[in-house]
Amino acid sequence: MGSPIASSALVESVLAGQMSAIARLITHAEVGGEVCQDALAEIYRHTGKAHIVGITGVPGSGKSALVARLCKMIRGARRRVGVIAIDPSSPFSGGSILGDRIRMNELVEDTGVFIRSMATRGALGGLARAALSGVDILDAAGYDVVLIETVGVGQDEVDVVQAVHTTVVVSAPGLGDDVQAIKAGVLEIADIHVVSKCDRPDANKTITDLKMMLQMGEQPLQENNWKVPLISTSAVSGEGIQELLSIIDGHLEALKLSGDLQIRRRRIAETRLLKSAENILRDEFERQQEGKISELTNRMMSGNIHPYAAAQILLNQVRGELEL
């Protein structure tokens, strides 16, 4: 992909749905770099057809098993499905997620399914951008449904979740109070609630607790009168998976009918525009103002100037230059 010609050949292969080309372009998107921008710009022109679904839940909530089940169900209906799993592993822990990945492997022989893990390590800040580029690529490559699996904590995750059409929040029985507390922060972003592992004896308590928490929050109806449903599923028995898929599909229909799909798509576009502008500004700023930054850091260290005040001085200096 060193030259524009190679880049455009790669894009054509992606648009034709070639899995090796898709994998290569996603890798380019992860690594970043200028060459890749042309390809991604071309890809973006072919997006807008897929249903983008976020699957969010704390570690241990059984997201991956649920995603694997959903993939099979979607394939059963002859639709193509892509998955971007934002994976908090690092080279240190290569082995420790195999439990989940092995379940995924049942799907790898099927060309109608594309699954890609992205590590958070080394990509902090750039992760959301890479994940959203991955979604664009799968969308343009003709996958009907694109699932993004995330743990739903932190800014990167929020950026990703803000860029989906339908958000599924997964809770599970048997997790500690501390874990459940983390989950609470994302409850309100749900379009659909799932209590997974409903084959477990303590699942009923989790469902009751969750219903109580949702009422306590006095959740209003969403703008489009969508009443957020709560479904219990079991990746072991397959219970509830078909129902979940029907509801995911139903949510897209509801968004279309109410006109909210267009509103969500607009919000996604605006958010991505602003994030991109911010990234470009930050890169240029750090490159061009190195001397000033060093000098102001010295002043912060010696005179204990507050970072905010120092930042204002820095920006005033930069503006002074621009106005000359």
Next chain:
Amino acid sequence: MGSPIASSALVESVLAGQMSAIARLITHAEVGGEVCQDALAEIYRHTGKAHIVGITGVPGSGKSALVARLCKMIRGARRRVGVIAIDPSSPFSGGSILGDRIRMNELVEDTGVFIRSMATRGALGGLARAALSGVDILDAAGYDVVLIETVGVGQDEVDVVQAVHTTVVVSAPGLGDDVQAIKAGVLEIADIHVVSKCDRPDANKTITDLKMMLQMGEQPLQENNWKVPLISTSAVSGEGIQELLSIIDGHLEALKLSGDLQIRRRRIAETRLLKSAENILRDEFERQQEGKISELTNRMMSGNIHPYAAAQILLNQVRGELEL
């Protein structure tokens, strides 16, 4: 704190160590706003004395219990200790963290200990800033050690961890593979490793696994020749807590001896300067360029211009204006 006079009186009370004043100023820092900047700028001049220690670990790793034990141990040595706990709870889950907080309550009668929880909810992006302001306030108020407790996932958390002198990463036996995988991403930032809950029968396996993971990563010695230690602790029996505190103190001494404390402090100052500049720029940008942003969003929607390309058009338009 509406007027400069009230603000400076509040700062004086904070510097005198009044707990109610400290609590009020931290609340102001969480809420943000212009008035607060003067107070925080004044506070910042009095910082630089405390040892800032990050305590990072996944949900369920027993961080809070460990922090409570450490607080008691630090108090036993007649030193004052402040805690900022970045708490992933929300109003939905007000009750679910009581288990941990109750242990903290044993400490609340002691004026030499100040503990403050900050919620992630509603503060995303601004959380790191508020937490670091909280640390400044506790530092200026004369606490000898300031502990920051975080789950160590996401950009906010990384921003916070980048602003400490000593990072303790807590692992625990009995968490699922998925949870351990999350932890792996933060392993490499550790100055000190702790395996908590060492009273549990499966703790030895966790210690063995962790040692293996650390070797697999071929961890080099840190720049200052600090050899990252691994300590096992039990908040139940108190085992290892004294040793942990000695090692935390020893890490600060090592940083001072090698000159690396100054390097870390400089890096912290520079990071905070850049973050502040970024925040100011973003706020101004979104306020002033509203019309242009809306127009470009339309073009993205109709012509499928890629966010990056649209961002470049936006920035070129803004620059064109500046140069006129």
